[in-house]
Amino acid sequence: xxxxxxxxxxxxxxxxxxxxxxxxxxxxxxxxxxxxxxxxxxxxxxxxxxxxxxxxxxxxxxxxxxxxxxxxxxxxxxxxxxxxxxxxxxx
Amino acid sequence: xxxxxxxxxxxxxxxxxxxxxxxxxxxxxxxxxxxxxxxxxxxxxxxxxxxxxxxxxxxxxxxxxxxxxxxxxxxxxxxxxxxxxxxxxxx
Numbered sequence: 001x002x003x004x005x006x007x008x009x010x011x012x013x014x015x016x017x018x019x020x021x022x023x024x025x026x027x028x029x030x031x032x033x034x035x036x037x038x039x040x041x042x043x044x045x046x047x048x049x050x051x052x053x054x055x056x057x058x059x060x061x062x063x064x065x066x067x068x069x070x071x072x073x074x075x076x077x078x079x080x081x082x083x084x085x086x087x088x089x090x091x
Numbered sequence: 092x093x094x095x096x097x098x099x100x101x102x103x104x105x106x107x108x109x110x111x112x113x114x115x116x117x118x119x120x121x122x123x124x125x126x127x128x129x130x131x132x133x134x135x136x137x138x139x140x141x142x143x144x145x146x147x148x149x150x151x152x153x154x155x156x157x158x159x160x161x162x163x164x165x166x167x168x169x170x171x172x173x174x175x176x177x178x179x180x181x182x
Contacts, residue, residue: 029140033131040124049120053144 006071008079018065020079024086029056031087038085048078097162099170109156111170115177120147122178129176139169 006013011022026032032054039061043049051062063079065071097104102113117123123145130152134140142153154170156162 029134036127043120049147051144051146053142055142056140 006076008076009083011079013071018069018071020063020071020075022061022079022082024059024061026057026059032057032059034087035059035085039082042078042081042085046078046081048074050078050082097167099167100174102170104162109160109162111154111162111166113152113170113173115150115152117148117150123148123150125178126150126176130173133169133172133176137169137172139165141169141173 008020011020013020024035026035036052036054036059039050039052039059048063051064053060061082063071063075065075099111102111104111115126117126127143127145127150130141130143130150139154142155144151152173154162154166156166
């Protein structure tokens with residue numbers, strides 16, 4: 001675990017209610033769909049199902065704290081893995 | 092076109108801003124994914140890209156009026172077609 005375990009590049013860490021949020025922008029619908037498909041695979045693998053809202057060229061991803069109302073190391077790790085789904089050079 | 096061209100089964104017709112909205116509930120993530128995949132195909136076919144928010148077992152679909160700020164017959168028709176994506180017997 002890094003020194004900054006409570007931050008993830010590009011994500012906003014909100015409190016009350018505790019969540020991690022990031023908006024991803026894409027050049028076209030194909031880019032958005034590709035990202036969402038990869039994210040669906042990651043959800044199936046990890047059992048994490050963030051809230052997602054999207055339109056033609058964007059996707060907002062919100063990872064809510066579970067019943068403990070506190071974000072866990074696993075939540076932050078999931079956010080980091082979402083970042084790796086982006087194509088090289090950004091969305 | 093039916094007598095009730097400005098209504099679509101299950102959808103809420105909001106004004107200011109004008110939009111059509113429906114929440115779809117599913118028994119599991121597979122049901123949600125199946126619906127979203129069908130909706131993506133419909134979007135590619137029609138060129139309509141509604142705003143969608145979803146979690147593990149639900150999807151909210153919002154069809155916003157375009158630049159005219161008034162919903163068109165095509166918007167209502169798209170909503171009707173979204174309804175046909177549901178498995179028989181509901182989501």
